[in-house]
Amino acid sequence: MATFVNRFHLLRYGASLLRCQRSYTTDVPKITTHYTIHPRDKDPRWKDVDMERFGDEADVVIVGGGPSGLTAAIKLKQLANDQGKELRVCVVEKASEIGGHTLSGACLEPKALNEVFPNWKEMDAPVTQEVTSDKFYYLTKSARIPMPLLPGMPITNHGNYLIRLGNFVRWLGEQAEALGVEIYPGCAASEVLYHEDGSVKGIATNDVGIAKDGSPKESFERGMELHAKVTMFGEGCHGHLSKTLFKQFNLRENCEPQTYGIGLKELWEVDPALHQPGRVEHTVGWPFDRHTYGGSFLYHLGEKDAPYVALGIVVGLDYTNPYLNPFQEFQRFKTHPANIDLFKSGKRIAYGARALNEGGYQSIPKLTFPGGCLIGCSPGFLNVPKIKGIHNAMKSALVAAESVFETITDENKTSPTVGLDPESYEEKMRASWTWAELKSVRNVRPAFHTALGLYGGLAYTGLVYYLLRGKEPFTLSHGDPDHARLKPASECKPIDYPRPDNQVTFDLLSSVALTGTNHDQDEPPHLTLKDDSVPMARNFAVFDGPEQRFCPAGVYEYVEREDGNGYRLQINAQNCIHCKTCDIKDPSQNINWVCPQGGEGPAYNGM
């Protein structure tokens, strides 16, 4: 049932529960049918089904074909080829094509790319538009106040490139295949496999052919097992397998819980007269109040034949008002007088959203365990004041690949477990520039959590960070985890968002259609609930169903029951764009996102 922190909480929420007794009934229609909640070995419909799995061996299996996963694969193959060694590296990726689930701003710091491919410019990498102008603004409802950007501040972008990360990842995929990496898109890793001694043995890909009610279809086929000496997990922010690994190996016992933000993004084709390739704009302030950590980015991309602008907002998921709707805030943002002309004469091409890490230095878990390690945003190396994480993700992948390679090829090394532990990765990471960078900005994000809110955070960055660059002797804590931050709906005011005008602002469903997302309509919903009765009993009763507002794809809806007895939660799993926000922000932590069938989800093109 609901999690109560202490008796005071219980009294407070218990009282509102009693008040709401009449708005829901205790017979809740079954929502969750997934086998992770209803195991198949106890299910009579699965009695005669052959559950054996085909298995294969590789040296290294990498979960996730994003910047970190592909960089690790490339580095491993580069090392193997240099030393004349054979190394079988397999990458499994849940999107149907490499880059299909990739979404980011993005403004790339080429530091890590220089280390992977020093001659990337000659290799035709889709990294061509250098930042030509860099602006930082404070927005009010009608005005835009420029803020000083002094060199050395985290948000300056000299020497960086504006890229479309999906295209960059696709290019990385091509380089990886050229080096001999086996890449399997459309294959989702759905289970971590363990040896008898508890070390990681590899992963198993998803089963296919399970009907919506959880029973086997005629097309049922078991997933495949991929065994490896070391398995590297690069699932991105809040990866679902990484989540199980944190628990299994207690990797988070010496770090703070991760905090997150949700990033929403659109790609617009604008009037060439208004297009300034290389222009970077970041804003804080409107439409967010000073207690909501939020800001926007707007990048004029330098595509050869099209005047594209990538823009979006990031909202910290530690917001307290359950009526906040990040998607609507994003639509509202576009109406600001400073930018509205760009959109009035432009055309929206794409939309997407993804959660991102904001915990930084304080939230980095232990990185290695017997049989594998975590790379990229799965442990979380995003530099929040810079809002850049790609360079750090790639660096972590490079360092991890070096450690994994030496662990595997070291003939003298004896391991206590069958799965090898690339222990040197953690110490090498601590000595790397990523660690130093994250340590220096560690206090910027938590500085926001005072009564001064945004102004306190900005003041801290402008004064303390600028002068001390992180050398201050204290480390601020993030405080409560994001999911515990919501205030009950009764204490908050609903926000009145303007209706979409279908020229500058749009409604949610037509935006979701642009993501090209799709899931098999006859498969168990992959947004699983640990307890089907909690959404009505707690989320709706206390917080007025915040998931219907924070989901950027309209997956969650509280609809009137057919029998007229109040409401029920309806999960439109087909709309999901794999952003992971619900798993993070659910105040009851009742939603567990698991991986749907491989090849499903959004079909982003160069996002």
Add this chain to the structure above:
Amino acid sequence: MSGLRVLVGCKRVIDYAVKIRVKPDNTGVITEGVKHSMNPFDEIAVEEAVRMKEKKLASEIIAVSCGPTQCQETLRTAMAMGADKSIHVEVDAASYENLQPLHVAKILAKVAQDVKADIVFTGKQAIDDDCNQTGQMVAALLDWPQATFASKIEKANGDLTVTREIDGGLETIKVQLPAVLTADLRLNEPRYATLPNIMKAKKKKMEKKKPEDYGVDIGPRQSILKVEDPPVRQAGSKLDSVETLVSKLKDAGLVPS
């Protein structure tokens, strides 16, 4: 009846869930970087061919696709579903924009004769052009019987009994072999191409050919004048009485006054 050789045509099309965008110059739709997959009706054809092989009606399945290099991914999916080998008839991207069903039908007919196919099987139509022509044209070129819009295929002595979905309902016909079949939606539910099968498919043979190898001229016979978005739907208006409706219909000239 044993040992039928089935030639299955597979087309690589933009995935059905993706929103289509017209090119700014109105000459076509944007395909660069967009998610593509096998035409859903062709998947159904591949699945039916694999089932025929499992029932021992067919002994060999050859998948064929005409188009640029990326078509090889589509062929690998067909092989992962169970095709034994494949043929990629390479057409460069520029010529592909003008490749019409007649060209593809000519190529398929020649391939069918080349490999000595007993059945040519395709989806009823492609979801990008909705032409619904290729299967029928192949049958005419080869002078073979055709059973299109098949929703059920059964063996009947030396022939096939095919149930077709037609406007009036269902029609069952007997078709002599060799024949051309086209698959309709309710024929079957295709299986998933799983990872072990994808890995096995890497070892299966894929022949690379060109239209010239079959003596087919793919010069364009049509030119596309314009491609544009469908018109934006105009808002309707709510009327409060039947009289108002009738007078509005009369004003619009839709009903004689």
